[in-house]
Amino acid sequence: MDTARSHRRRAALRRWLGIGTVVSIMAFVCIPTVVVFGVSVNPGEILSFPPDGFSLAWYLRALTYPQFQRAVRNSLWVTAISTVLAVTIGTAAAIALERHRPPGHRFFAGLVLSPLIIPGVVLGLGLLILAAASGWVGSPWLLVFAHILVALPFVVRSVWVSLQNLDPMLERAAASLGAGPVRAFFTVTLPLLRPGILAGVLFSVVVSFNEFAASLFISNRVTEILPVAMFNYIRNYTDPTIAAVSTLLIVATAILVLVADRIVGMSRILQIQGDR
Amino acid sequence: MAGMVLLAPSLLALAVMLAALGFLFQFAFRAFIPGSILVGGWTLENFSRVLRPLYLSYLLDTALISLYTTVLTVLLSYPVAYALARARSRAARSALLVLTLLPFFTGAVIRAYSWILMLGNEGFLNGVLVRLGIIPSPYQFLFTQKGVIIGLVHFSMPVMILILAAALSHVDPNYERSAQSLGAGPVRTFWTVTLPLSMPGIVSGGLVIFAWTCSAFPTPALVGGGRVKMIANVVEDLALEAFNWPGGAAFAMVSLAATFVLIYALQRFAPRLAGGHREVA
Amino acid sequence: MATPTRGEGAPDRVVVRLKRVRQAFGRLVAVEDLSLDIREGEFLSILGPSGCGKTTTLNLIAGFFPPTSGTIEVAGEDVTEKPAYLRGLGMVFQNYALFPHMTVFDNVAYGLRMRKVPKPEIRGRVREALALVHLERYEDVRPRQLSGGEQQRVALARALVYHPPVLLLDEPLAALDKKLRDEMRAELKEIQRRVGITTVFVTHDQQEALSLSDRIVVMSRGRVEQVGDPREIYDRPRTRFVADFVGAVNVFPGRVASTEGGLRVALDGLGEVALAGPERAGAFRPGDRADLFVRPESVRLAANPGGAAPARVRQITYLGQHTEVRLACGADGNGPGFTLLVEEKGQGAPPPPGTVVCVEIDPRHAQVFPPE
Numbered sequence A: 001m002d003t004a005r006s007h008r009r010r011a012a013l014r015r016w017l018g019i020g021t022v023v024s025i026m027a028f029v030c031i032p033t034v035v036v037f038g039v040s041v042n043p044g045e046i047l048s049f050p051p052d053g054f055s056l057a058w059y060l061r062a063l064t065y066p067q068f069q070r071a072v073r074n075s076l077w078v079t080a081i082s083t084v085l086a087v088t089i090g091t092a093a094a095i096a097l098e099r100h101r102p103p104g105h106r107f108f109a110g111l112v113l114s115p116l117i118i119p120g121v122v123l124g125l126g127l128l129i130l131a132a133a134s135g136w137v138g139s140p141w142l143l144v145f146a147h148i149l150v151a152l153p154f155v156v157r158s159v160w161v162s163l164q165n166l167d168p169m170l171e172r173a174a175a176s177l178g179a180g181p182v183r184a185f186f187t188v189t190l191p192l193l194r195p196g197i198l199a200g201v202l203f204s205v206v207v208s209f210n211e212f213a214a215s216l217f218i219s220n221r222v223t224e225i226l227p228v229a230m231f232n233y234i235r236n237y238t239d240p241t242i243a244a245v246s247t248l249l250i251v252a253t254a255i256l257v258l259v260a261d262r263i264v265g266m267s268r269i270l271q272i273q274g275d276r
Numbered sequence B: 001m002a003g004m005v006l007l008a009p010s011l012l013a014l015a016v017m018l019a020a021l022g023f024l025f026q027f028a029f030r031a032f033i034p035g036s037i038l039v040g041g042w043t044l045e046n047f048s049r050v051l052r053p054l055y056l057s058y059l060l061d062t063a064l065i066s067l068y069t070t071v072l073t074v075l076l077s078y079p080v081a082y083a084l085a086r087a088r089s090r091a092a093r094s095a096l097l098v099l100t101l102l103p104f105f106t107g108a109v110i111r112a113y114s115w116i117l118m119l120g121n122e123g124f125l126n127g128v129l130v131r132l133g134i135i136p137s138p139y140q141f142l143f144t145q146k147g148v149i150i151g152l153v154h155f156s157m158p159v160m161i162l163i164l165a166a167a168l169s170h171v172d173p174n175y176e177r178s179a180q181s182l183g184a185g186p187v188r189t190f191w192t193v194t195l196p197l198s199m200p201g202i203v204s205g206g207l208v209i210f211a212w213t214c215s216a217f218p219t220p221a222l223v224g225g226g227r228v229k230m231i232a233n234v235v236e237d238l239a240l241e242a243f244n245w246p247g248g249a250a251f252a253m254v255s256l257a258a259t260f261v262l263i264y265a266l267q268r269f270a271p272r273l274a275g276g277h278r279e280v281a
Numbered sequence C: 001m002a003t004p005t006r007g008e009g010a011p012d013r014v015v016v017r018l019k020r021v022r023q024a025f026g027r028l029v030a031v032e033d034l035s036l037d038i039r040e041g042e043f044l045s046i047l048g049p050s051g052c053g054k055t056t057t058l059n060l061i062a063g064f065f066p067p068t069s070g071t072i073e074v075a076g077e078d079v080t081e082k083p084a085y086l087r088g089l090g091m092v093f094q095n096y097a098l099f100p101h102m103t104v105f106d107n108v109a110y111g112l113r114m115r116k117v118p119k120p121e122i123r124g125r126v127r128e129a130l131a132l133v134h135l136e137r138y139e140d141v142r143p144r145q146l147s148g149g150e151q152q153r154v155a156l157a158r159a160l161v162y163h164p165p166v167l168l169l170d171e172p173l174a175a176l177d178k179k180l181r182d183e184m185r186a187e188l189k190e191i192q193r194r195v196g197i198t199t200v201f202v203t204h205d206q207q208e209a210l211s212l213s214d215r216i217v218v219m220s221r222g223r224v225e226q227v228g229d230p231r232e233i234y235d236r237p238r239t240r241f242v243a244d245f246v247g248a249v250n251v252f253p254g255r256v257a258s259t260e261g262g263l264r265v266a267l268d269g270l271g272e273v274a275l276a277g278p279e280r281a282g283a284f285r286p287g288d289r290a291d292l293f294v295r296p297e298s299v300r301l302a303a304n305p306g307g308a309a310p311a312r313v314r315q316i317t318y319l320g321q322h323t324e325v326r327l328a329c330g331a332d333g334n335g336p337g338f339t340l341l342v343e344e345k346g347q348g349a350p351p352p353p354g355t356v357v358c359v360e361i362d363p364r365h366a367q368v369f370p371p372e
Helices: A002-038 A057-064 A065-100 A105-117 A120-134 A140-162 A169-175 A179-191 A194-210 A211-216 A226-236 A241-263 A264-270 B002-027 B045-050 B053-086 B090-106 B108-119 B124-131 B143-167 B175-183 B186-214 B217-221 B231-241 B246-276 C054-062 C104-114 C119-132 C148-160 C179-197 C206-212 C230-235 C241-245
Strands: B030-032 B040-044 C014-025 C028-039 C043-047 C069-074 C090-092 C166-170 C200-202 C213-220 C223-228 C251-260 C262-267 C273-274 C289-294 C301-302 C310-318 C323-329 C337-342 C356-362 C366-369
Touching: A002 A241, A002 B090, A002 B124, A002 B143, A002 C069, A057 A065, A057 A241, A065 A105, A065 A140, A065 A226, A065 B002, A105 A140, A105 B002, A120 A140, A120 A211, A120 B002, A120 B231, A120 B246, A120 C289, A140 A194, A140 A211, A140 B002, A169 A179, A169 C090, A179 A194, A194 A226, A194 A241, A194 B090, A226 B045, A226 B108, A226 B217, A241 B108, B002 B246, B030 B045, B030 B246, B040 C179, B045 B246, B053 B090, B053 B143, B053 B186, B053 B231, B090 B108, B090 B143, B108 B124, B108 B143, B108 B217, B143 B186, B143 B217, B175 B186, B175 C179, B186 B246, B217 B231, B217 C043, B231 B246, B231 C028, B246 C119, C014 C054, C014 C200, C028 C054, C028 C200, C028 C223, C043 C054, C043 C206, C054 C069, C054 C166, C054 C200, C090 C148, C104 C119, C104 C148, C119 C148, C119 C179, C148 C179, C179 C206, C200 C206, C206 C230, C213 C230, C213 C241, C223 C230, C223 C241, C241 C289, C241 C366, C251 C337, C262 C289, C273 C366, C301 C337
Parallel strands: C043 C200, C043 C213, C090 C166, C166 C200
Antiparallel strands: B030 B040, C014 C028, C014 C069, C213 C223, C251 C262, C251 C289, C262 C273, C289 C366, C301 C356, C310 C323, C310 C356, C323 C337
16 A cells, blocks of 8 residues: 555665664764774874875884883783772672671762762872872872772772672572581672672773873873873874874774673673663 | 771772862962972962953853763764664674774773864864865864864763663663554654653763763863863863962862852753653763 | 381470570561470471561571570570571572572582582582482583472482481472472472471461471461461361461351350351360350351351251352352341352352352361451
């Protein structure tokens, strides 16, 4: 019938319009990444796209630039240590808040999540002033501390959600079978918290590695981490070196995300609702 | 109690953070001694400097930029979030999820930098526009407020998409089906059912993005190139360029206060938009 | 496995003793002054509606929290202050609580590993326990791959493998569908008999309790209503609650006519029923209001053209196990209406609507309680 066909045509049109919209928007999201790659292989110094040729010279410069090399070492060191510490104390905090519920636990929960809403510059300046007053200026441990603060809310939240999904009867079953509280924790609770802890590790690594605002205030040329080094370079020079660095980082991040997805699954990591 | 022992290290870290904020607070009231990081006695001079029109204009700029960013982010994120929440094929959903999240994991500096490349006179956007003949010669996007807003929208989209997708996935598809069974076409269903039901998510996501954008740093710094200043850039100027820690502290506090007031006001106004009380995500 | 030697003159040993146990959660009293002896080898059910305190009692025996007051003894030892992981009992939870991150083998071996049993011995004992529940080939399977019934059997094997003195079961059959429940019920009984282990079984299903138990403890609102074997509980309920909760029952309101040599009750709108035996009189006095409780199988509707206390059948509804009959008092059917449950198995289908009948009650199986 005529009406049926026109309905179907309109439905198809609507569908293609919807898909087209989403594809265009996603293009907007993805194109910058492509452009970065394009500029990074530009033989010349101009930040032009499309590139005039193909050259890996900027990659060479990026990998051999001493300030970047130092910054990468600093970043890896700071991120590794702050992640280990943040995950440990964050997991302990989540267990305390969900299973033990000490008095005032609601207030503490808010406090633990508070670094999320404090602007990085405020945190950075405050820590800088505190460091100056206590003689910690220029110490890499100051950076570690700041990174722990920004990573903590993510760790606590991830582990907390995992804990909420943990059947408390399992811990009782372990007790009924003869496992004391410590053994029950290590043989039952901890293994089942793995998804939450892994998510916490992932978030902690990403947040710490990319931490910029606070780190800018509390680091100096010796201790500065990679984002800060890149920022300073961009302000002073306009060649595609940073495009090369960026591309390398994007590739590394993509690999990390894919590996994490393979091991635990991104939906689980983000604790997104499953298929409906 | 075991709970307190487990909680102690975190609380200790947060106590130090509060101490740092306390020092910041205290510094706002101390006199600035130019050329040194030492401070003089108690004074309100920093605040009187900071409440002058120049600095107040920075606050206004920040609020406006955040507002434009939030609105544009909502508009662009909604279709993607809708597709994500309603997608039936796992492959499509996975693909959207990964593409949405990848920028999120690559860090603010890289993303701000990518917009320098996109918006520059020899960059992507100008290249496309000139080649398509839409404009005769490169348009100045970089170092303008427009450019900063575009960069900030791009920065905020992943978070907004996730928040909206979560909110939309909680809207029972049966509502849409019953609207259709009652005679509403797809467009009417969207306007009268889907959109209102997803309003709480839009509002709470919008508030999150607005608050977050107010404290944006690398994007206005790099894409704005020193000509567009938001709150964080001013604080950096005062504290790290002029070593005026008290001034930076005072401005940071005024901005924080202004931001909280604005967000509080928006939150009050929000339930009327959302049609109900909602917590900020 | 040794079976308990009863009936040989040896007194039953008490394995679990609860003395005046009271459990309060804040202002809510879940268990009130409970004293109970659980004998060796017996299958004891704690029966009652939700909120009656039966699960709390089980948790107290298991040791997940100490009682607010009172003492608990296991095998003669006071364990009141001992936490669960030191009591060495076996427990099966309502949702089985199998460790999802371990295989069936590791789940069952868990209790043995906690007791530091050497590895080669563990293997043999786990196999033995799985054979007991007919799941020999499931060692490397994960709990999520098992059906509800299979999970339950693994939970049972896990609790029994280290030969605890007592087995505690918290409504283990509640999550299964009817057919599976009947099968598991039979298996459970068989295993318990074979192993001879003292078992405490919590349930709200009176049919389960009646068919499985050596003794039943009926609880309501934190208190024990009656303790006895299934026949006692069913035939001679000692309180109104037990009569009402366990099995279907008909209730006839009435007034005590006489208490000489027994109890005669004049039922409202119907005739009199005489219960023989002086003990039946209880604390009743002539003139008191009283309710007569009778099970469906002890009520008969006899066709009665001109007998005493007639009633007219109004409506019949077949319910399978019982039949619901709506009647109205008086030969003309103009008196007050009432509903009866009768059993068709013993007496055939009831007379059709419109028939005038006489309600015949077997006094030997009737109980009388004061009104609420």
